[in-house]
Amino acid sequence: MAQVNEHPGEQAAQDSIKLIGVRESALSVDEVFQAVGDDAAGGVALFVGTVRNHDGGADVDALGYSCHPSAEAEMRRIAEKVVAEYPVRALAAVHRVGDLRVGDLAVVVGVACPHRAEAFDACRKLIDDLKHEVPIWKHQKFSDGTDEWVGA
Template identity: 65%
Template sequence: MNVIRLLGIRDGALSVDEVFSAIGDHAAGGTTIFIGTVRDHDHGKPVAQLSYSAHPGAESELRRVAEKIVADFPVTALAAVHRVGDLGLGDIAVIVAVAAPHRDEAFAASRRLIDDLKSEVPIWKNQIFADGSTEWVGSCD
């Protein structure tokens, strides 16, 4: 059975239920789900909305990151989806989930998955602040 169950860069709303369903595994004693949402501030400035863009090769890079996690941790199932396009406050920008035999392994793999996704997958964030100014961020947050 494939351990990497769901990967994607999507231009529509993300579903926690879809991700949770994808990683269901009776061999797992621990399951973690991280949900990254659009917050109303960054570095002390009020944020009005975000817009994410992805390189055409972003999904391939996401797969490479997921394969590293599977090679380095004893996970039984893994999923990661990231949204692109315009997002408002409170919208879900990213979901990563890991199932593993034990909770420590699930937490460690999940943490590394989101950290590596943020640092290695070419997804860029354009923050639009309440005052109308904008800021590009080189990787997703």
């Protein structure tokens, strides 16, 4: 008969959503990492999305993010789904809006779980669902003077 580990650290934490935000100010990896700190977590996975200098074969000079007023609430809804599916000890997600330059941080998410595999899986689920479901739109400005809306 297999033993069931009843240690609270092996389970999801209550109130595990520590930070959710949509901001016009610069994002901080340290802030997200600190937000997901948990002594019972053996694995912390972070994803940092940055503005790259190209897309679809074209050089990108800059971009702007805008969002629907419901964006933060949608981020929280997705975070709640991830917390329900994985043994999350702590979760944080912040997304930038406004004008960004190449190299700027656009999104930072972090998840802490009892074990690394769970942390990786939960973090991937979080960022993938945020990218697909949260109403945040990207306006890319290319070096040739053209532009493109993504996700609109």
